[in-house]
Amino acid sequence: MHPLRDVLYAELHSRPFQVIPSPTRISYLAIMVGSEQKNAEHEHFRSLYSYFDGIPPEGDGACFEVDFGNFKIRRDKHLEFTSYMITHTPVDGSIGFFDQNALDCLPINWLSKIPGIVIAAFHVAVEDARTIPELDLALVKSHFEGMRLVGSRPQNGDAQVWTSFQLHSDGCGRFLIYNKNMSDSQLGRMVQRVVEIETYRLMALLALPMARRYSAELVNMDEQLAQITANLSDSTEPLDEQAILGELIDMAAWVEATRAKTSFRFSATKAYHELVLKRLNELKEDEVSGHLTITEFMTRRLTPAVRTCSTVGNHLESLSRRIDRVSDMMRTQVEMSIQSQNQQLLTSMDRRSKIQLAMQHTVEGLSVAAISYYSVGLLKFLIEAVYDKGVNFDKSLVIGLSVPLVVGGVWLATRRIHKRFLLLAKAREEKGE
Known part of the structure; x- marks a missing residue:
């Protein structure tokens, strides 16, 4: 037997889909954890068990799902972040969808001390449209503080999803899902897709401020390189070759340093965007009259941002190649100048040697x-x-x-x-x- 056979089988089941009943309340946190914080974050998660008289796991894994009685918590480890999904079944259905949330089930002291930086935080309210009627649009909008809504009917109309893709007064995003004809397993898979879409689109957008910041500098660098190239091709007077080579070296150093800072982030943006598109395709949305679907919203807002990052990355690669070509041209010109000087020096030495020979005779x-x-x-x-x-x-x-x-x-x-x-x-x- 191959020594990794059991591990390979277990990998397919390391992140099982959740079974989510309706109605339910879900709170989700995605926390970016640095390499030096991973052990501290794991120990902090284990300390949660002591609040509820539980026995924490010894090792760390890709996914933990724990039932603490009145709520469940699921912890997933990813490459750049760790996610917490807290699921809670509401007792009083008369309370507003987002007036109480699943985060209220966690100890405040524990929640405030989670290591890392929060990148995504939102609440999901799941209601059963088979037992209670759906609210009209005006009432739905009131639960989103009057913000413009994005809505669709995923899974070929078996559910209704409303969201604003904005932060609300509590600092979190909101999703309202009506279950019309889905089993608990189907609902769990759909909620997981919605959660991943929101998380991955935020992770994909992390590179956008960086792309905008370097884009303006790249334009200036382009103009500087174009001026140097024009001087090399059009100038009839001797050029300060050492000064030009110094400028090219400074430009090349800046480009390589920028590529080192942006390469991983731009590659991650591309990967997250592909995941978002895949999850959107899996939703199988039907349109709600008068509203953008989640797919339409993401296509119009997220895709241009990802293309901006891709364009800046390609611009850096192109500028690096062009600087290399101009540098090669300058080095060739300098070598030709050195060879000409060497030729003149040899001629001068030949004349001196003839004079020395005559003097010797x-x-x-x-x-x-x-x-x-x-x-x-x-x-x-x-x-x-x-x-x-x-x-x-x-x-x-x-x-x-x-x-x-x-x-x-x-x-x-x-x-x-x-x-x-x-x-x-x-x-x-x-x-x-």
Whole structure:
């Protein structure tokens, strides 16, 4: 058996759909928890059991669903957030849909100390249209504090959903659902889809302020790069290549830093948007006359925001590639300039080497004359010594005849030494020394 076989089977059932009766009241919290807060959040959840004399679980899991008697709480762990869904069956049906909510079942001290940042908080009121009549539109609107409503009939008309997609006076969103012909299991699945749509659309919109902030900076960066490119292509005067390369390096550093900050957020926005579209398709909505459906509302409001994020992400990628191309062009231009300078330097060195060679030949000639002069002087001492010993010969003639012989000998010796050094240098060059 594969060691992960049991884990793979359990994964399919790690987040079971809830069975939700009608009527019921639901409160939902989605809390963004950082990596350093995850352990603290888990311990805080375990501390909830002590308020109701329960035994907390030892390990942490993807999903916990606990029945505390008068309410149920479900905790789900996701990649970026942890969600709490509290379900409570109302005792007094005469109280307004949102006057009492399921959060009232939780201890205030515990609720206020949950680690993390709340990104989604809303209440869901579920009523049974088979036992009580639906309210007319004016009364429904009063439960949403007079805000404009979005409504539809999901599951091919088996339910009626009303919402405003806005925050109300209690700082939470609101959903009103009438169950017309759905079982508790079907209702649980539909409520889960509605909850996920609201949560995922908020998570998808997290990147929008970031996209708007960097969009204006990208326009300025585009104009700066266009100006640099125009200067490179149109300028007839020498350019400060080092200064231009410095500007390009600063621009490239800013683009890469921005990509590092936005890449994950933009990718997450795309993923959350795809989940929203999938959940909307699963709702199978029918239109309520005169009102936008949830799908229409999301398509008109959420999709443009997601496209804005996608556009800014693509703009960053495009700007990065363009900066690379201009940088390559500048580097090529600098290399060509360096090669031209090297060529001029080599030409100058060649001229200097020819001058040095001419000077060397001159020095060699002078050296031959000097060595010959001193050699003749030494030879003169030798001739005079022989003459003084009584050997009879023409001293002046012998000294005069020795001069060309000495000069020729010195010249031959100098040339031989010169050839020897040339052969030694050539041998070393062939050996690669």
